[in-house]
Amino acid sequence: EVQLVESGGGLVKPGGSLRLSCAVSGFTLSDAWMSWVRQAPGKGLEWVGRIKNKSDGGTTDYAPPVKGRFTISRDDSTNTLYLQMISLETDDTGLYYCTTAIRWGQGTLVTVSS
């Protein structure tokens, strides 16, 4: 069974850092294009970024608001996807999902507040 389980969310002050994890099972992480999508409380979905599969070069792309502050990586040995976030802003607050498009985790909540 395919599962995606996010973790690592929490409360952080503006300017702080946080690393989110997404543990996947039921498929090989390196074979999939993986994305992070976030949703601010009461708002719509916002695409954050993605990492392509190995055969497509494994490159990353980011939404303009997070480019230069967020980094997506993966550990193929543990089937874990990461989202490293630095210089966090209050607008980064939200529920962060990892997804293959077909499959989604349940999300991990990030709150940026002083």
Place this chain on the structure above:
Amino acid sequence: SYELTQPPSVSVSPGQTARITCSGDALPGKYAYWYHQKPGQAPVLLIYEDSKRPSGIPERFSGSSSGTTVTLTISGVQAEDEADYYCQSADSSGSYEVFGGGTKLTVL
């Protein structure tokens, strides 16, 4: 930056047909994807590559594309279809993706 435009809300009676549009300048050259999301739940992929339906998605959900607009059509709407609906696509360079602002479907 690139934007996809959806109507904020659509209302339809049970059994009727609902159509939700999504407009964007790059849509003629980029695939669109459709999701719905119910309160407290993760999104569910309904349509990929403009008009393809993943396994397990009912046939009443269909997608189409014409110029700079893509459309999600829900035939024979049921009460359980009440949800927020989002389109997703890429900018013209393919370097990043965006979601539309979402459409709240109300089943009267």
